[in-house]
Amino acid sequence: MSRFSLADLPDLTGRTALVTGANSGIGLVTARALAERGARVVLAVRDPEKGRTAAATMTGPVEVRALDLADLSSVRAFVHDLPGPVDLLVNNAGLSLGPLSRTADGFELQFGTNHLGHFALTNLLLPRIRERVVTVSSLGHRIGSLDFSDLQWERRQYRPNAAYAQSKLANLLFAAELQRRLTRAASPVISTAAHPGISSTNLMRAQGKPTFGFHVEKFLVGLVAQSAEEGALPTLYAATADLPGNSYAGPGGLWGMRGAPTPVGRSPRARDSSVARRLWEVSEDLTGIRFPLDAPASPAS
Template sequence: MGRVPPADPTVPGQTGRTVVVTGANSGIGRAAARVLAARGARVVLAVRDTAKGAEAASTMTGEVGVRRLDLADLASVRTFADDLPGPVDVLINNAGVMIPPLGRTADGFELQFGTNHLGHFALTNLLLPRIRERVVTVASMGHRAGTIDFDDLNWERRRYRAMAAYAQSKLANLLFTAELQRRLIAAGSPIIATAAHPGLAATNLLRPGSVPAPLHGLASAFFRRVGQSDEEGARPTLYAATADVPPGSYAGPGGAFEGRGAPKLVGRSAAALDEAVARRLWVVSEELTGVSFPAGELQRP
């Protein structure tokens, strides 16, 4: 417990740093949190189910706390941000849902867009005045299939397609990271925004009930045959969170097709680099969440 897997590059000491990891009760979030705590960070597991969070914390060495956060409920996001004490050095936006049946958040948003993007958008902006170093958002190779349909972000007019909705939410993660970085630079903030993807990681996003039943067996068999472990899948997140990387960078596995391997900086789709779409998505996200970029409240160097 708390041991960095032998294949993992060295993660620098984290003593004195506070790291918040969303969705850290399982999967790559749990694996990343375990390493950071073992390296000396004070880690906050931001989880929907605090009992599962407590179980996860019990497997970790170091200073680990558990706080409730439901990213599918903006009231919960606000409560978490209001109640979280002290400064935060690193926020890791890791939690997510993947290709579930059509569902809605507490605020009426399509579940994947509402959780994967809007929940983290609101959380990040609410915490920014207390963040000192960086924001890491976990995206996916699936972003390459994504488009942002501003006419129907919530899948109310189109026939719902779970994978297309997932790809939209993951593309939104990268557009958010890029626009956040531009706004931080314009505000003169030292915070940097980075992103990462785990490659092919066999995580519990593919647990029973998380995907439509006809797809679950096939998806699970594929990922468990070719996918990485949670510990391996967490390596790009740890790299984006702790390495000396450029602002706005994107990390992923360095092996063939970015499926597995040691982390490195990777590319993204042309759609993820579209500044006009990123700006529009930011404005729409502010309108949908009621949360804005706190330019005047940011810490300065």
């Protein structure tokens, strides 16, 4: 199989792509590459000023819109104000923090932003999405677990790395369950996922932690870390390559930490369809937002 590169991106003229967290790192590289191939790209960012600075580095039709994934009212307003259809949604934004923090709706911040914010955004936009949803996960999903009795870390001692890994596992379970529901609804839209390996981004540098969520000595990270440009390739591959739904793309070398993008495996927990279904139902209850493509039940005769 040939190595995927930016030169393999198709002509995207006439398509609209929406990239969350597009003002820096992998999101910025992803948005720039899609715009260079002719897509109209919406940079969905928490800080519009930073978004405009990022947009100034891009060629092609780009626009900046404010979106705070840690506030469901912001997600609803963003979708309400966004005109027209979306061909490609890239759920890229993510954060990894230290002290326990909460979203505007009271959710643990990493789970609330990385998973629930994107869950809400995707389902609200889904009637207007025409081609593909890409959700960015992490190698950290492999150490993640879901404690459904305390997803918001209200009773357990808070562990930031475990909370990050939980949110990244949730990303993969969400992508898989989304594909199952799309298939059941006979939708032409497909759901894929990607991870960047170990990449030199702001998220990796935050508090000295790499993108996969647990501590590794900085000199070792420096030896294996890819650039943001290389780290974005799995996302672009998942977004544009001829792949089946529920594909998961990542670097193909050095235990998934670097290398050309290719379909990759995921942990047994990330393959558990019953857990994915339960997470979806819990996410619906937490956000009040449901899958919009289910056919209405037939009236009783």
